[in-house]
Amino acid sequence: MASKKIREIVIAVLVLLVTTTDSAWALQSHGAPEGVYVHQIAHLLFAGALIYLYWHTRRTPTLAGRGWKYLQTFCIIFACWNIVALAGHEAFSFLSAEDFIDKNSWNERIAGPLNFTKVLYFITKMDHLLFVPAMLALVISLRTLYADAAREEQK
Amino acid sequence: MANILVLDDVLDAVILVQKILSRQGHQVEVYTKEEDAIDHVASQPVDLAILDIKLKKMNGIQVLAEMKKLRPDLRVIMLTGYPTIETAREAVNLGAGEYCVKPIDKQELEEKVAEILAR
Amino acid sequence: MISLPLLPAVIIDFSGSAIAIVLSFMALRYSRLLARLQPNNFIWGFLFYFCIAMAAFSLSRGVGHIVRILLLFSDHNEMWKQLSPLSGGSNTMLMISAAAVTIYYHKGLDAYKALRTEAEKLAEANAKLQASAGQLQELNALLEQKVEERTRNLSESEKKFRNFFENSKDIIYFCDKDGFITSINTSGRKLLGLKKPVNSVTFYDLFAATEDRKKYVAELQSKGFVSDLEMECRLEDGSTRHILLSANTISDRHGKMTGCEGIGKDMTRLKTITEQLINHEKMASVGQMAAGVAHEINTPLGIILGYTQLLMDDFEPESEMHTNLTVVERQAKACRRIVADLLRFSRQSESIKTSVDLNRVIEEVLSVTEHTLGIHQITVIRDFADELSPVFGDAEKLRQIFINLINNAQYAMSEGGKIIIATREDDDGVHFSVTDTGTGIPAEIKNRIFDPFFTTKDVGKGTGLGLSVTYGIVQEHGGTVGMESPAAHSDASGTSGPGSTFHITLPAFPPGTAFKEDM
Numbered sequence: 078m079a080s081k082k083i084r085e086i087v088i089a090v091l092v093l094l095v096t097t098t099d100s101a102w103a104l105q106s107h108g109a110p111e112g113v114y115v116h117q118i119a120h121l122l123f124a125g126a127l128i129y130l131y132w133h134t135r136r137t138p139t140l141a142g143r144g145w146k147y148l149q150t151f152c153i154i155f156a157c158w159n160i161v162a163l164a165g166h167e168a169f170s171f172l173s174a175e176d177f178i179d180k181n182s183w184n185e186r187i188a189g190p191l192n193f194t195k196v197l198y199f200i201t202k203m204d205h206l207l208f209v210p211a212m213l214a215l216v217i218s219l220r221t222l223y224a225d226a227a228r229e230e231q232k
Numbered sequence: 233m234a235n236i237l238v239l240d241d242v243l244d245a246v247i248l249v250q251k252i253l254s255r256q257g258h259q260v261e262v263y264t265k266e267e268d269a270i271d272h273v274a275s276q277p278v279d280l281a282i283l284d285i286k287l288k289k290m291n292g293i294q295v296l297a298e299m300k301k302l303r304p305d306l307r308v309i310m311l312t313g314y315p316t317i318e319t320a321r322e323a324v325n326l327g328a329g330e331y332c333v334k335p336i337d338k339q340e341l342e343e344k345v346a347e348i349l350a351r
Numbered sequence: 352m353i354s355l356p357l358l359p360a361v362i363i364d365f366s367g368s369a370i371a372i373v374l375s376f377m378a379l380r381y382s383r384l385l386a387r388l389q390p391n392n393f394i395w396g397f398l399f400y401f402c403i404a405m406a407a408f409s410l411s412r413g414v415g416h417i418v419r420i421l422l423l424f425s426d427h428n429e430m431w432k433q434l435s436p437l438s439g440g441s442n443t444m445l446m447i448s449a450a451a452v453t454i455y456y457h458k459g460l461d462a463y464k465a466l467r468t469e470a471e472k473l474a475e476a477n478a479k480l481q482a483s484a485g486q487l488q489e490l491n492a493l494l495e496q497k498v499e500e501r502t503r504n505l506s507e508s509e510k511k512f513r514n515f516f517e518n519s520k521d522i523i524y525f526c527d528k529d530g531f532i533t534s535i536n537t538s539g540r541k542l543l544g545l546k547k548p549v550n551s552v553t554f555y556d557l558f559a560a561t562e563d564r565k566k567y568v569a570e571l572q573s574k575g576f577v578s579d580l581e582m583e584c585r586l587e588d589g590s591t592r593h594i595l596l597s598a599n600t601i602s603d604r605h606g607k608m609t610g611c612e613g614i615g616k617d618m619t620r621l622k623t624i625t626e627q628l629i630n631h632e633k634m635a636s637v638g639q640m641a642a643g644v645a646h647e648i649n650t651p652l653g654i655i656l657g658y659t660q661l662l663m664d665d666f667e668p669e670s671e672m673h674t675n676l677t678v679v680e681r682q683a684k685a686c687r688r689i690v691a692d693l694l695r696f697s698r699q700s701e702s703i704k705t706s707v708d709l710n711r712v713i714e715e716v717l718s719v720t721e722h723t724l725g726i727h728q729i730t731v732i733r734d735f736a737d738e739l740s741p742v743f744g745d746a747e748k749l750r751q752i753f754i755n756l757i758n759n760a761q762y763a764m765s766e767g768g769k770i771i772i773a774t775r776e777d778d779d780g781v782h783f784s785v786t787d788t789g790t791g792i793p794a795e796i797k798n799r800i801f802d803p804f805f806t807t808k809d810v811g812k813g814t815g816l817g818l819s820v821t822y823g824i825v826q827e828h829g830g831t832v833g834m835e836s837p838a839a840h841s842d843a844s845g846t847s848g849p850g851s852t853f854h855i856t857l858p859a860f861p862p863g864t865a866f867k868e869d870m
Contacts, residue, residue: 196355202360202364205368226392227388
């Protein structure tokens with residue numbers, strides 16, 4: 078059931094994306110609002126799924142051990158990242174070209190006066206500060222799980 | 233006519249012998265007690281002693297021995313109700329001349345006495 | 352004017368994207384290894400697919416960001432404008448995919464967990480079953496071992512008891528409730544002389560006396576056992592044996608008698624020996640008593656005789672008084688003879704034992720007695736062995752034996768007859784026999800002829816001590832005496848009666864053998 082739905086969504090998105098274009102911003106944009114909405118919903122969905130994964134693994138007694146703890150860490154961080162990305166997209170949608178100086182160059186700047194949105198945009202652009210640690214957590218988690226499983230198999 | 237001494241612990245028996253032998257003309261002294269008989273031998277002339285083996289205090293053989301000590305040439309006839317080889321041998325060794333088995337036959341006794349006195 | 356430089360953000364964006372891609376593929380690698388290691392683990396499978404999604408997403412987004420930065424910063428805006436939706440869309444799709452995988456996992460995990468639980472339960476049940484099976488096998492093996500052991504023990508035990516049953520020299524028997532013999536051991540069969548098949552013999556029939564039989568049955572029924580019952584057993588050939596019987600009943604579970612089992616000891620020989628011993632004791636005590644009495648009597652007897660003889664001298668030989676006294680004298684002498692015989696009988700005097708030639712002894716006796724026998728019309732037939740080993744004995748006493756036997760023979764042949772004296776030798780010793788052709792000895796007194804004071808003669812004619820003295824002398828010499836009537840040798844001539852034969856066996860005395868005191 079879910080896979081069918083996903084397929085529908087994906088096709089819809091692709092169709093939408095291909096058929097609707099808009100003026101390109103300096104930053105990555107999603108064109109017509111539908112694409113943006115879908116993207117944002119996807120972030121929410123993803124965050125939700127990660128929270129669910131976190132909650133379920135904590136709740137399941139068989140999934141105990143350091144490996145799973147790391148996975149839970151990954152879930153939390155990555156869920157946060159999704160919210161940050163979501164916020165970033167939202168913030169960007171409120172900005173216009175006037176808010177930037179020397180756009181698309183190494184000297185790119187955000188013009189003052191600074192308001193909440195501009196600062197938010199600036200912070201959220203550094204989303205990889207969450208993304209990478211999350212991935213690191215995932216890697217460590219899997220490595221630990223693998224090591225444990227390998228040890229068990231040897232027994 | 234001889235001096236004969238008879239010793240037996242049963243009175244009737246010695247009287248009988250006395251009667252038998254006095255009819256033969258002998259002088260018969262009778263005793264029932266060993267000591268008296270031995271004393272007699274010691275003090276009186278005796279030609280023949282007729283002794284019973286089974287006596288009250290001493291054994292007839294012992295009496296024989298005593299008497300023979302006193303009078304070695306004394307002739308003796310032993311009377312016994314139970315002749316055994318031992319007693320016979322012993323008696324003979326001590327010098328008993330003859331040996332008579334009780335119950336005594338009168339004739340046998342008379343003959344034996346006559347015979348022993350004749351020796 | 353304050354402005355925020357975006358350069359740090361861009362650098363972070365650029366490098367972060369690259370690092371993220373690398374990390375995501377590392378994660379993917381581990382998840383793949385994991386899934387390969389335990390292919391049946393659903394969770395590793397889920398993680399693998401999740402990592403695929405994450406790797407794809409990281410790749411898509413990372414590449415997108417890097418490309419964007421490169422294109423925008425190199426003034427390729429238009430190109431970016433074309434690519435941007437694709438990148439964004441791809442990102443969206445992959446995010447949704449990842450979320451979907453995660454949500455899918457939920458349903459899967461439950462099912463997986465349920466499956467796992469069931470599988471574990473099954474595995475547990477299986478393990479338990481195996482354990483049980485293992486235990487069962489062990490128990491079985493143990494049981495088999497025990498059964499083998501028990502069977503072995505039982506068969507050993509059975510063998511032991513069967514051997515005992517068969518080898519016992521006593522009678523061991525089993526009867527059913529009607530008294531039929533169900534099982535009897537070899538000794539029993541032999542002792543009882545059973546020739547018929549055993550089941551047809553009733554044990555009760557073996558009882559010679561009905562009171563014994565009644566007692567046996569009664570005690571079995573009332574007490575349940577019989578202990579040391581002495582009974583006479585009548586065998587098939589008619590002879591009797593004296594048996595000591597102990598038996599007990601066999602009952603079934605309800606206590607009803609189903610049969611009986613018992614042991615019988617043949618006491619016949621013992622009884623015979625006991626009787627002989629008693630006899631011997633009797634004789635010994637009689638002897639001792641006799642000796643005592645004899646001694647006591649001798650003295651007054653002597654005096655009576657003496658005085659009688661004295662008195663006789665006082666009367667004329669033809670007078671009545673003298674005649675009467677003669678009678679008294681005669682009777683007193685008779686007493687003397689009796690006493691003398693008695694003493695001789697009881698005497699345990701030492702005999703002088705030497706090497707004696709029996710033939711010579713017999714001749715000595717015959718030389719004295721033959722003449723008298725001849726007067727009584729009795730002829731003596733000699734059947735002597737030429738070579739006869741000497742016997743170790745008292746010649747006087749042996750002479751006594753012959754005198755006794757010859758006297759008896761003479762008495763049995765009042766009309767005359769023959770006396771046959773035979774001697775021979777074999778491995779058992781020196782045998783001699785005295786046979787007469789007289790009246791013989793009737794069956795009812797055969798057992799008693801050797802008893803002291805037993806005589807068939809009239810009063811005053813015999814003391815009844817002759818044969819008992821003979822018996823005593825033979826015993827002293829270590830021999831045996833026996834009697835047969837009718838006689839062993841029968842004579843064809845008309846005047847003979849059944850006659851009797853007396854056999855005596857004495858041990859031979861080979862020259863050079865050392866003297867034995869108790870011989």
